[in-house]
Amino acid sequence: MRAALRLRLLEARRRGGLLLLGIAFVAVLAIALFGGETVDGRYGLATDVAATLGYVAAVFIGAFPLAIDRERKRSYLPSASPVSPWQWALGNSAAAAVIAAVFAVTLYVAAAIGAAAGGGVETWAVTRVGDEGMFRLGPTPQRIHVPADTQALRLRARTFLVADESLGTADTAVIGISGRGYEIHDDRPVTVPVDVQQSGDDRVVIIRNRSPEYAVGIDIGSLRALTERRSFFPNSLAASIAPALGAGALAALGAAAGANLGAPVAALALMLLLLLGSLKGFLLDVIEYEGTLKEAQSTVVQHGDHTHGGGSEIRDHPLRAEAKRVLAGMLQVVPTISELDRTGAVATGEWIRARRIDSAAYLLAGALAVAAVLGGLGISMRRTP
Amino acid sequence: MAVIEASGLRREFRAPFRSNTVIAVDGLDLRIEPGRVFGLLGPNGSGKTTTILMTLGLLKPTSGTVRVLGHPAGHREARRRTGFLPEETRLYEFLSGEETLDFVGRLFGLPRAVRRKRAHELLEKTNMWEARNRKLATYSKGMARRIGLAQSLIASPDLLILDEPTSGLDPVGNRGVKDLLREIAAEGTTVLTTSHILGDVADVCDEILIVHRGRPILSGNVADLLADAERLAWESDSVSTEARERIAEAFRAEGAELYGVRPPATTLESLFLDALTRDKESHPDAGGA
Numbered sequence: 001m002r003a004a005l006r007l008r009l010l011e012a013r014r015r016g017g018l019l020l021l022g023i024a025f026v027a028v029l030a031i032a033l034f035g036g037e038t039v040d041g042r043y044g045l046a047t048d049v050a051a052t053l054g055y056v057a058a059v060f061i062g063a064f065p066l067a068i069d070r071e072r073k074r075s076y077l078p079s080a081s082p083v084s085p086w087q088w089a090l091g092n093s094a095a096a097a098v099i100a101a102v103f104a105v106t107l108y109v110a111a112a113i114g115a116a117a118g119g120g121v122e123t124w125a126v127t128r129v130g131d132e133g134m135f136r137l138g139p140t141p142q143r144i145h146v147p148a149d150t151q152a153l154r155l156r157a158r159t160f161l162v163a164d165e166s167l168g169t170a171d172t173a174v175i176g177i178s179g180r181g182y183e184i185h186d187d188r189p190v191t192v193p194v195d196v197q198q199s200g201d202d203r204v205v206i207i208r209n210r211s212p213e214y215a216v217g218i219d220i221g222s223l224r225a226l227t228e229r230r231s232f233f234p235n236s237l238a239a240s241i242a243p244a245l246g247a248g249a250l251a252a253l254g255a256a257a258g259a260n261l262g263a264p265v266a267a268l269a270l271m272l273l274l275l276l277g278s279l280k281g282f283l284l285d286v287i288e289y290e291g292t293l294k295e296a297q298s299t300v301v302q303h304g305d306h307t308h309g310g311g312s313e314i315r316d317h318p319l320r321a322e323a324k325r326v327l328a329g330m331l332q333v334v335p336t337i338s339e340l341d342r343t344g345a346v347a348t349g350e351w352i353r354a355r356r357i358d359s360a361a362y363l364l365a366g367a368l369a370v371a372a373v374l375g376g377l378g379i380s381m382r383r384t385p
Numbered sequence: 386m387a388v389i390e391a392s393g394l395r396r397e398f399r400a401p402f403r404s405n406t407v408i409a410v411d412g413l414d415l416r417i418e419p420g421r422v423f424g425l426l427g428p429n430g431s432g433k434t435t436t437i438l439m440t441l442g443l444l445k446p447t448s449g450t451v452r453v454l455g456h457p458a459g460h461r462e463a464r465r466r467t468g469f470l471p472e473e474t475r476l477y478e479f480l481s482g483e484e485t486l487d488f489v490g491r492l493f494g495l496p497r498a499v500r501r502k503r504a505h506e507l508l509e510k511t512n513m514w515e516a517r518n519r520k521l522a523t524y525s526k527g528m529a530r531r532i533g534l535a536q537s538l539i540a541s542p543d544l545l546i547l548d549e550p551t552s553g554l555d556p557v558g559n560r561g562v563k564d565l566l567r568e569i570a571a572e573g574t575t576v577l578t579t580s581h582i583l584g585d586v587a588d589v590c591d592e593i594l595i596v597h598r599g600r601p602i603l604s605g606n607v608a609d610l611l612a613d614a615e616r617l618a619w620e621s622d623s624v625s626t627e628a629r630e631r632i633a634e635a636f637r638a639e640g641a642e643l644y645g646v647r648p649p650a651t652t653l654e655s656l657f658l659d660a661l662t663r664d665k666e667s668h669p670d671a672g673g674a
Contacts, residue, residue: 003491007477014479077476077536080441081492082465 003083004091005098012099021103024053025110032114042118046111054104127227130220134158137175137216143204146196146225153177153205154191156222157184160215173214177207189222386455388544388575389423389440391415393449396435396599409435411599413449417592419543422566422576424590424607426583432599433579434472437548440577441469454544465493468542470533472549472579478522482513482532485521486539493540500539507535510568512561526553534562538569545569547578551585560658563589587611620649 032046078088127147137157146153159173174181178195194205209216394413399406410432417423425433438444440451442459451458454466476485483504490500508514511531521529530553537545550566551559559582566589570576580586586593587607594604603610624632629646636643 003488006491007480007488010484011477011479076438076441076443076469076471077489078492079443080464080467080469081489082461082494083492084461 001083001087001091001094004078004088005095008092008095009098012095017099020057021106024057024103024107028053028107028110029114032111033118043111043115046114047108050104050107050111053107054100057100057103127225128223129153129225130223132221134217134219137207137209137218139209139212141176141206141208143199143202144207144223145202146194146205147227148196148203149227150194150196150203150205150225152191152226153194153207154189154222154224154226156189156219158186158217158219159184159211160217161213173209173211173216175207175216176210178205181210184216191226386419387416387452388419388421389415389417389451389453389577391436391440391449391451394436394439394446394451395448396432396439396444397447408599410439410446410596413596413599413601415451415594417575417577419575420570420573421591422570422578422589424586424593425577425579425596426586426593427579427596429581431596433596434548435599436596437546437577437579441467441546465540466543468537468540468545470537470545470547470550472552476521476529476533476536479520481518481520482524482528482535483508483517485532486536489536490539495540503539503541504535507538510565511535512558527555527558530554531558531562534565543574545574545576545578547576549579549581551580551582556658557661559585616644623648 028046028050031049032042034042035045036042079085127150129144129146144153157173157175172183172185174183176182177192180192182190182192184190196203196205198204207218392414394410394415395408396410397406397408413432413436415436425436427433435444439446440453440458442453442457442464453460453463456463477488480488486504486507487500490503495503505514508517511534513528513531513535516524516528521532524532530550534547534550537547547566551562554562563585566576566578570589570591576589578586578590590607592604592606593610595602633643633646
């Protein structure tokens with residue numbers, strides 16, 4: 001196992017791994033420094049790119065034992081030695097996991113350095129508060145149920161100017177959260193500190209619309225309670241776990257399967273799972289999120305006379321709502337990588353935009369990996385003893 | 386106890402999505418005693434490499450059995466005591482020669498000090514000392530072959546299995562490998578080797594088995610098989626023409642046919658090596674890889 005581990009680490013270094021890591025480091029650092037208007041946005045984008053590159057690296061590092069496996073078969077050195085196949089596979093997997101983790105963590109360091117140079121960022125442990133959909137926020141205070149240790153609230157809202165109330169309106173809609181006013185910018189999440197209040201047995205945050213000339217739609221799915229600040233290190237470590245595990249699992253399959261067909265087929269299955277994961281990200285982004293906003297907008301326009309009702313929910317067409325529920329149910333089966341790498345910690349920022357970018361990268365990485373696996377499959381099929 | 390004992394060995398290959406079956410080895414019996422240098426000969430596609438892979442446990446026989454060093458083929462203890470040089474020297478190109486030997490030593494679980502000592506010995510023996518720190522990617526085919534041979538010896542094996550060991554070697558490397566094999570055999574290591582180069586086999590092997598289309602067709606002791614009992618060859622210092630005539634007369638008196646009297650010719654290999662040695666002595670600082 002140690003021989004395989006050492007060999008693979010040496011190989012990663014000698015085959016240009018450090019150079020690639022250096023280039024990726026500079027790229028992520030540049031994004032963290034210049035990639036957006038706000039430091040939070042830049043950091044969010046940089047960490048998403050870091051995670052994406054981590055996954056791309058993990059896919060290729062994980063798939064590489066296929067090539068190693070072929071090399072092993074042709075040279076027969078490990079096979080003819082006393083090393084057992086499972087030890088060899090374990091060593092390969094451990095090395096792939098270590099390399100992927102180092103890659104991901106290093107890129108997170110780049111994001112953090114860039115963000116720190118730009119003024120610093122905050123990362124939080126996040127709890128999702130609401131379900132799916134959207135509700136209209138009126139001037140009447142609304143109560144949002146949150147965990148007891150909530151320190152801040154993050155949400156995304158959409159504003160619509162109500163025509164007959166528009167004379168002399170402010171430039172931007174303002175919502176009140178815990179008694180303080182915050183401006184709403186469409187499509188941009190707002191993160192605000194909150195005071196949690198006791199309401200019976202529940203803990204709540206009071207929120208209301210302070211600009212009656214605007215209809216404000218709150219994206220329920222975007223509501224997050226930020227409960228605990230976390231430093232960069234646990235955040236980056238949490239984000240590196242999934243790529244490392246993915247690379248290790250892929251390498252284990254590739255090296256342990258052994259048979260000519262087994263390794264590529266097993267790897268292909270994993271690649272397809274990654275593809276489905278990225279596809280889900282796209283669907284969530286494009287269909288669910290945007291669809292919901294567009295739906296909400298048209299509903300408000302069509303039912304403008306109801307916009308002053310306090311906190312009433314803006315509803316989808318029943319058929320569309322049902323279709324979304326079915327789609328969401330189907331998508332629940334497949335884990336979204338974007339969600340995995342945000343487990344336990346998340347950066348505030350323009351995460352929707354970054355998510356689209358990483359989804360695209362996953363698709364690209366998946367397609368390349370599938371091509372590589374199919375190529376390996378073809379070569380394996382040609383091999384004769 | 387025989388070092389390798391195979392009985393009724395048969396291996397079939399079926400191409401995927403095709404109905405035809407190729408029989409690579411068909412009914413092979415093999416018995417190699419300790420300390421012998423055994424040559425497995427045959428044309429391309431005759432089943433030599435398949436036989437070797439089955440002996441190593443890297444391919445399973447369709448039928449028949451192989452025992453190596455008293456264990457079933459592929460048994461961990463058998464692998465621990467076996468060195469192997471595959472036909473294609475597909476080593477890890479990003480490693481240097483010395484690192485390659487160290488890596489294989491690790492695979493065999495050798496302690497660090499032993500790995501280092503053995504690696505240095507073998508680098509000297511295979512004439513690879515000066516190139517030990519170069520990456521294998523920069524090696525010529527012959528150099529890679531020599532490092533391949535060195536790695537097969539790193540764990541001081543009781544059985545050495547070599548698939549075309551002299552393939553790709555120039556006459557100097559070829560002679561070096563043959564000398565090394567003789568040395569290894571003299572130390573008691575059993576060697577199973579394949580080769581296309583029959584002269585090499587005759588130089589180093591005690592016994593041979595010729596296979597054709599997967600079937601054994603001739604086997605035995607090399608000296609016995611090559612000996613011609615109907616003829617005799619004499620060698621002597623040069624003598625006068627009159628003396629030659631008297632000797633010829635003596636043959637005729639005995640009723641024997643004298644086929645020829647001529648000075649013995651050296652081999653082309655010896656001529657080549659002598660020329661290189663002379664050039665090296667007269668131009669010690671000349672270039673070259």
